[in-house]
Amino acid sequence: MVVMKFGGTSVGTAQAMRQVIAIIGEKRKSGAPLVVLSACSGVTNKLIHIADQAGAGHIEEALRLAGEVRAFHLDLIGELIASEELKAEVIEKIGVYLTRLERLTEGIGIVGELTERSRDRFCSFGELLSTTVFAAALKEQGVRCEWIDVRQVMITDDRYGFARPLAETCRKNTGEIIRPLLDAGNVVVTQGYIGATGSGRTTTLGRGGSDLSAALLGAWLHSESIEIWTDVDGVMTCDPRMVPEARSIRVMTFSEAAELAYLGAKVLHPDTIAPAVEKNIPVYVLNTWHPESKGTLITNDPELLAGKSHGGLVKSIAVKKGQAILNIRSNRMFGRHGFMSELFEVFERFAVSVEMISTSEVSVSLTVDDATVSEPFIQALRSLGEVDIEHKVATVSVVGDNLRMSRGVAGRIFSSLRNVNLRMISQGASEINVGVVVDEGDVAAAVAALHCEFFAESQCAGIFEKPAGS
Secondary structure: OEEEEEOHHHHOOHHHHHHHHHHHHHHHHHOOOEEEEOOOOOHHHHHHHHHHHHHOOOHHHHHHHHHHHHHHHHHHHHHHOOOHHHHHHHHHHHHHHHHHHHHHHHHHHHHOOOOHHHHHHHHHHHHHHHHHHHHHHHHHOOOOEEEOOHHHOOEEOOOOOOOOEOHHHHHHHHHHHHHHHHHOOOEEEEEOOEEEEOOOOEEEOOOOHHHHHHHHHHHHHOOOEEEEEEOOOOOEOOOOOOOOOOOEEOEEOHHHHHHHHHOOOOOOOOOOOHHHHHHOOOEEEEEOOOOOOOOEEEOOOHHHHHHOOOOOOOOEEEEEEEEEEEEEEOHHHOOOOOHHHHHHHHHHHOOOOEEEEEEOOOEEEEEEEHHHOOHHHHHHHHOOOEEEEEEEEEEEEEEOHHHHHOOOHHHHHHHHOOOOOEEEEEEOOOOOEEEEEEEHHHHHHHHHHHHHHHOOHHHHOOOEEOOOOO
């Protein structure tokens, strides 16, 4: 049994939904899958906007936007479903959700207060609507399909906006509610991202919530694999907008995927696939629009790694823009202990996360998100020593598990970047990344130079492949 998760762009239009139905049709030949869907592309952002407008007391504008959500899903139904009986049935079902959305909007607008609990309720409508329409579209095509409200299964704590599932309860519910339907040969369609407390209050799982839902359900079902379907050909060697010659990576380890995500690449967030790591369930990142492409396999299984030519020195180049360098210099560091503790206490107090760090005897250089740099934060740092700030920089990181076992990598990196001004250098503590900081205007040149150095045609054979259609 396979868990298939489709993101918002994969179900954002009637054409996209038809493509997903075709993909599921092929998958059914080897067993009925569990299908986990996000909201249609752009709908969650619109729901958040509705919530904000309602909370600010702008009821008319919020209701106008809610009307757009209604019209969008009715148009989807009109394009996807020809049967008048089935069409009437699904319109009635989504009508219930849309009426609840409008009543919630009016209620929040009258009260004039938007809580995190209410925001989660707003956000949940996106997945409930997309899955309701999609399940009906599957039935229109004659597919045996069961729609499940995941809130019956995904029971969470009450940390609204970032709820965590209660694993034992969820595992039991998955076995009792979802497993029998799959065993009976039904395609099961359910929602990602949302859950509910034990008392039935709707929650959301936060960033990467739909991926997390898929990974958790896959782990609880002991699935053969988890497929994450997006609009790209898997994980790329770098951003193809910077380097058109970027390749799709055939296989990578969970640690490489995690490192890339932390360093800014658009890869599965490590927290979201942690359940798959724990159960060692292979995760595939695939392209909805090019299902014939092999995509990327993320696994720690030695046999799968060996069988997929895992031996590339560097796997990918990650970029994180919008950074600032903080250079802190203090003679108090020289030969004394405790300074770093004081320094990081300031970062903790102002809730500022350090991205990259490099130290010497009397100075520390760090990169942080530029948006988190405030005057009170800088003044607190200046109580410890001299502080210089460099804005509009970016981190560029070279990632690969084999870096830790290879000599001369740093030399190749710095040689390829000889024409780029490096503002800072850092070796990742994990030993699988080497990072540099450059001015934002030099990012494209740095990435192109690194890609040319490490991903020449002669090195890509068997490990990387061109994106489908290129």
